[in-house]
Each structure stands twice: as C-alpha cells, then as structure tokens.
Amino acid sequence: MAHMQNASQISKQPGTGGGPLAWLTANTLTGMRRRKAAMGYLFLLPTVLGILIFTAGPVLVSFGLSFFQWNVFTAPQLVGAENYQRLITDKQVLTSFLNTFRFVAMAVTTQIVLALILALAVTQKMGRFFRYYFRSAFFLPLLMSSAAVSISLGYMFHREFGVVNYYLTLIGLPRVPWLNSSTWALITVMIAYVWHQLGFTFILFIGGLTNISPEILDAADVDGATGLRRIWHIILPMLSPTLLFAIVVSVIGALQVFEQPYIMTRGGPGDASRTAVMVMYEAAFKNLEFGYGSAITVILFIVIMLVTMAQFWLSRRWVFYQ
Amino acid sequence: MRYRLGYWIGLILLLLFSFVVLAPFAWVVATSLRTPAESFSVPPQWIPIHPDFSNYQQVFERIPFWKQIFNSFVVSGSIVLGQLTTAALAGYAFAHLNFPGKNVLFWLIMATMMIPIQATIIPVYILMSRYLDLADTLQSLIFPALPTAFGTFLLRQYFLTIPRDYEEAAMIDGANPFQVFYRIYLPLVSGGLAVLAVLSFNGHWNEFFRPLIFLVSKEKFTIPLGLFDLQGYMMTGSISVVLAGIVLSMIPVLLVYLVGQRYLIEGIMMGGLKG
Numbered sequence: 001m002a003h004m005q006n007a008s009q010i011s012k013q014p015g016t017g018g019g020p021l022a023w024l025t026a027n028t029l030t031g032m033r034r035r036k037a038a039m040g041y042l043f044l045l046p047t048v049l050g051i052l053i054f055t056a057g058p059v060l061v062s063f064g065l066s067f068f069q070w071n072v073f074t075a076p077q078l079v080g081a082e083n084y085q086r087l088i089t090d091k092q093v094l095t096s097f098l099n100t101f102r103f104v105a106m107a108v109t110t111q112i113v114l115a116l117i118l119a120l121a122v123t124q125k126m127g128r129f130f131r132y133y134f135r136s137a138f139f140l141p142l143l144m145s146s147a148a149v150s151i152s153l154g155y156m157f158h159r160e161f162g163v164v165n166y167y168l169t170l171i172g173l174p175r176v177p178w179l180n181s182s183t184w185a186l187i188t189v190m191i192a193y194v195w196h197q198l199g200f201t202f203i204l205f206i207g208g209l210t211n212i213s214p215e216i217l218d219a220a221d222v223d224g225a226t227g228l229r230r231i232w233h234i235i236l237p238m239l240s241p242t243l244l245f246a247i248v249v250s251v252i253g254a255l256q257v258f259e260q261p262y263i264m265t266r267g268g269p270g271d272a273s274r275t276a277v278m279v280m281y282e283a284a285f286k287n288l289e290f291g292y293g294s295a296i297t298v299i300l301f302i303v304i305m306l307v308t309m310a311q312f313w314l315s316r317r318w319v320f321y322q
Numbered sequence: 323m324r325y326r327l328g329y330w331i332g333l334i335l336l337l338l339f340s341f342v343v344l345a346p347f348a349w350v351v352a353t354s355l356r357t358p359a360e361s362f363s364v365p366p367q368w369i370p371i372h373p374d375f376s377n378y379q380q381v382f383e384r385i386p387f388w389k390q391i392f393n394s395f396v397v398s399g400s401i402v403l404g405q406l407t408t409a410a411l412a413g414y415a416f417a418h419l420n421f422p423g424k425n426v427l428f429w430l431i432m433a434t435m436m437i438p439i440q441a442t443i444i445p446v447y448i449l450m451s452r453y454l455d456l457a458d459t460l461q462s463l464i465f466p467a468l469p470t471a472f473g474t475f476l477l478r479q480y481f482l483t484i485p486r487d488y489e490e491a492a493m494i495d496g497a498n499p500f501q502v503f504y505r506i507y508l509p510l511v512s513g514g515l516a517v518l519a520v521l522s523f524n525g526h527w528n529e530f531f532r533p534l535i536f537l538v539s540k541e542k543f544t545i546p547l548g549l550f551d552l553q554g555y556m557m558t559g560s561i562s563v564v565l566a567g568i569v570l571s572m573i574p575v576l577l578v579y580l581v582g583q584r585y586l587i588e589g590i591m592m593g594g595l596k597g
Contacts, residue, residue: 033420035499036419036420036421036499037419037420037421037422038421039415039419039499039500040415040419040420040421040424041421043411043412043414043415043419043503044411044412044415044416044427046407046408046411046412046468046469047408047409047411047412047431047469047470047471047474048412048427048431048469049469050408050466050468050469051431051434051469051471053449054442054446054465054466054469055434055437055442055469055471056430056434056437057445058441058442058443058444058445058446058449059437059441059442061444061445062441062442062444062445065444065445072448072452118336118339121332121335121336122336124329124332126329126333130333133340134336134340135587136583137340137343137344138340138343139587140343140344140347141343141346142524143524143572143575143576143579144528144568144572144575145527145528145529145530145545145546145549145571146528146530146546147528147530147546147547147549147550148528148546148549148568148571148572151549151550151553151564151568152346152349152350152565152568153346155353155561155565156346156349163349163366166365166366170365195343195346198343200590203587203590203591204590204591206591207590207591252436252438255438256438256439256440258530258531259530259531263550263553277440277531280440281531281535284443284444285447285535290444290448293444294444297438297440297441297443297444298441300438300440300441301437301438301440301441304436304438305436308436
C-alpha cells in the first residue's frame with residue numbers, strides 16, 4: 001500500500017526532480033495546473049449541474065415523496081411507510097411486477113440467443129452483398145419508434161383481420177388469440193419488443209466477434225477445434241465481456257418496458273400484460289397519486305440496481321478478460 | 323464438400339429469417355397504399371396494384387402532421403446540439419485536464435447511467451409544471467435531456483485516443499487553453515461527435531414516454547405521440563391512414579440513417595467494446 005502511494009506521488013510531479021531550474025519549473029507548473037483545474041471545473045459545470053437538477057436530485061426527491069400522500073391539489077401529507085404497505089398488498093402492483101419479471105426472462109433470452117446465432121452466422125465467410133444486406137435487414141427495425149412498432153405489429157397480430165393469423169390458418173393451424181388471451185398477450189408484446197430491439201444486440205455481438213484476434217482462431221483451427229466445439233470453447237469465452245454487457249443492458253431495458261403493452265394491450269386482458277412502469281404511470285399521471293407512484297419507482301429502481309449488481313457479481317464466474 | 327452444403331443451408335435459413343424480419347415493413351408500406359375499404363381484407367396484397375395515395379393526404383387532415391414533425395425536429399435537434407456541447411466539454415475535462423476530485427466526479431456521473439427515467443420523472447414533471455411554468459412545452463422535453471452521462475463517457479473515450487502532446491505544441495504556438503480544446507482537440511474527435519449525434523437523434527426522435535407525460539395539446543405533440551393519437555381516431559375506420567403516417571414519420575430517421583449508418587453502428591459497438 002505504501003509502495004503504491006509513493007509511486008503515484010512521483011508520477012504526479014513530472015519534471016520537477018532537481019536541477020538548477022527546478023524551482024522555476026515547479027512554479028510555472030503549479031500555475032498551469034491551477035488554470036487547468038479551473039478549466040476542468042468550468043467544463044464540467046453544465047453536465048454536473050444538469051445531472052444534479054434532472055437526475056440525482058429527482059431520485060432523492062422521488063425517495064422522499066414516496067413517504068407522502070400527495071395529489072397536487074392539496075398540501076403533501078406525511079404518511080410514513082403507508083405507501084409501501086399498500087404496495088405490497090396491491091394485487092395489481094404484484095401482478096405487474098411478476099409480469100415484468102416474466103417479460104424480462106422471455107425477452108432477454110430470446111433477444112440474446114437469436115442475436116448470437118445471427119451474429120455468428122453473419123460473420124462467417126460470405127459475399128460482401130450478403131454481409132451488407134443482413135446487417136441492414138436486422139438493424140432496420142431499430143429505426144422505427146416503439147410507438148410505430150406497437151401500432152403496426154398490433155394490427156398484424158389482430159385475431160380476426162391480422163396477417164399473422166391469416167398465414168397460420170393457411171398452413172392449417174388454428175387462429176391464435178394473440179392480444180386477447182391472458183396466456184398470449186405478454187408473449188405477443190414480447191415478440192414486438194424483441195423484433196424492435198434485436199438489431200441492437202446483433203450489432204453489439206458483431207463488434208465483439210470481429211474483435212477476436214485471428215491468431216487465436218487460427219490456433220484453434222490447427223488444434224482441430226471446429227464447429228460447435230470451436231464456438232463453445234473458443235468464441236464464447238472470448239465474447240464473454242460483450243455478452244455480459246449485452247445481457248446487463250437488455251435486462252435494464254426490458255425491466256422498463258412500457259410502450260408496447262401500453263399501446264398494444266392497455267395492460268390487458270385484465271392485468272395479464274400490465275408492467276411495472278405501466279402501474280407507476282397510471283398511479284402518478286392518471287390517478288395523480290404522486291406519493292404512491294414514487295414508491296413504485298423506488299421499488300423499480302432498487303430492483304434494477306440489485307439485478308445489475310447481481311449480474312456483475314455472477315459475471316466473475318463466467319466472464320473471461322483477455 | 324460438407325462445408326459447402328452447410329454454407330448454402332445456412333445462407334438460405336438466414337435469408338428466410340431476414341424476410342420474416344423485413345415483412346412488417348413491407349406490410350406497413352403495402353397496406354398504407356390500400357383503399358380504406360380494403361385495408362383490413364385478407365389475404366394481404368403485398369404488391370399494391372392500384373396504389374391509393376389518399377391515405378397519405380388523410381394524415382395531414384386528421385392531425386397537424388407538419389407541426390408535429392417540426393416539433394420533433396426542434397426537440398431532437400436541440401437535444402443533439404446541447405448534448406454535443408455539454409458532453410464534449412465534460413469528456414475533454416475527464417480525458418485531458420487534471421483537477422482534485424476528478425475520479426470521484428467521473429464515477430458519480432457514470433453511476434447515474436444506471437438510474438432509469440421512471441425514477442426521476444415525477445419530480446422532473448413537478449419541477450416543470452409547478453415551478454418553471456413549462457408545462458406542455460417543448461422546452462420541458464429538451465432541458466432535462468441536455469446533460470448526458472453516456473455521451474460524456476463516449477466522448478471521453480474518443481478524447482483519450484488523442485495524445486496529450488498536442489496540447490504542449492499548441493501552447494508553445496501561443497494558443498490559450500480554450501483554443502487548444504476548441505481548435506485542436508474538438509476537430510480530432512469529429513467521429514465521436516457524429517456517433518453521439520446520430521444515436522441521440524434516433525433515440526429522441528422515437529421517444530414516447532416523456533412526451534406522453536409532458537405534452538397535452540396536439541399542436542405540441544412530437545410525431546410518435548401524433549401517431550398514437552392518429553390511431554385513436556382510426557379505431558373503427560381505416561388503418562391505412564395510420565400506417566401512412568408511420569411511413570411518413572420514418573422518412574427523416576431513414577435519411578439520418580443513410581447518412582450516418584457507419585456512426586450509428588460504431589456507436590453501438592463502442593458501447594460494448596469499451597464499456
């Protein structure tokens with residue numbers, strides 16, 4: 001420990017080690033250092049101030065508000081843990097959180113596995129046209145807004161008039177009540193979500209795969225590792241940092257799902273596709289219960305933090321850094 | 323020989339899957355060109371034989387489409403310009419300036435990337451509507467989006483790739499510290515600025531959650547909210563008009579993508595590789 005402190009002190013003082021001009025150099029250096037420090041604070045001011053006002057501050061206020069009852073029209077009323085007590089007995093909130101977890105499990109697994117297969121396939125040797133075509137094709141949905149995705153796929157999955165059911169009946173399968181059944185609604189919402197987000201994960205994996213050094217792959221070739229063994233023992237371990245990042249980002253995103261269920265199903269039928277952000281939105285901005293809404297966001301925030309930390313903790317077992 | 327067979331099977335499967343992924347686009351465009359009476363009829367007509375452009379005209383009659391497109395440009399454009407400014411300044415400070423507390427500040431800012439928008443939206447809404455008198459304005463969407471932890475991190479990574487020696491050389495030539503930043507370093511990270519600009523434009527053009535909460539009047543809506551509103555009108559009528567609106571709303575994003583696709587893809591990859 002003492003070693004490291006010494007080392008860092010020395011490295012902070014370059015060019016001041018003795019000589020007749022040492023005093024002069026040191027002095028101009030501190031002058032410059034001061035100017036650069038002032039400039040550093042000045043440059044950070046907009047970002048730091050903005051984050052204090054619009055992110056850090058509001059998180060604390062949200063936490064504070066969650067102990068109040070407030071409908072904007074009357075004065076806020078301190079109610080202690082009442083919002084939280086109500087929350088754990090509120091069936092709709094419980095259902096919506098369970099739906100969200102189910103959604104995350106389904107959406108993230110589908111997204112990661114599909115994107116991985118596609119990225120592995122597309123990075124094989126193939127012509128430049130196909131390479132470009134596949135990259136653009138899988139990326140294109142990302143350019144649509146989630147509102148546009150939800151509206152159009154909502155029509156396509158319509159029980160009576162939807163094009164999806166038309167083709168199902170064409171090949172002799174029964175119509176599926178996609179958005180109208182409590183078993184299918186969340187799955188349908190998930191399909192729309194994954195269709196939209198797939199390109200993001202896909203591009204991430206292409207980046208990770210092209211970054212694997214060719215020497216290692218050549219060495220694996222020489223050792224006779226081919227096909228699935230090559231993927232499992234060489235490529236996946238090399239890709240694991242990208243994989244971790246993709247999983248963490250996808251989980252955080254999917255925990256916040258809102259537009260697709262809000263537009264496609266309104267949370268229904270019943271509460272079958274209602275998500276955590278939807279009940280928070282309804283509590284705060286439909287029923288104007290800001291305290292209760294804040295309590296829901298606090299829980300959601302804690303869930304996101306815990307899940308993310310757990311993933312980093314678990315990652316020590318499977319992520320391999322070069 | 324076995325390898326070649328596998329290659330062709332793989333390619334065909336990949337092609338089939340890409341058709342499934344692209345099918346909604348084809349369906350949206352084809353159906354937007356059908357007459358209202360036919361808009362719901364099956365089987366779907368993938369290639370419009372008698373395209374009916376009246377749906378596109380209808381979009382402009384049902385919602386203030388131009389106004390809403392303009393609003394989207396104002397919001398996304400201002401946010402892009404603002405983020406480029408704040409993130410370039412902060413990214414440069416973290417990469418090339420030394421000052422006490424630098425590391426602590428850096429990690430505090432990075433930590434805010436984990437905070438979901440929902441955890442801040444209620445206080446920000448109250449601040450905008452009750453204290454700043456900005457309810458139902460585009461500014462209420464723009465201001466909170468100007469500081470960007472992600473953008474700061476991204477541009478810091480770009481600034482770090484540029485050697486510090488350039489600074490001394492410029493100082494000897496008589497440049498002041500701000501000129502060093504603005505004239506020497508900023509042009510050298512133009513790739514990073516482009517990455518942030520394209521990612522941010524795409525993200526905010528498509529944003530739905532905040533506009534849904536902050537905007538009330540149709541003249542203030544951004545285009546995703548306008549489309550949602552248009553769908554509300556059309557519950558019983560023709561879906562072709564809604565789909566025509568969706569096609570129109572995608573044109574600006576497609577143009578940005580065609581110009582900046584390299585940067586968009588690079589930006590996503592940078593997140594994964596250096597994150």
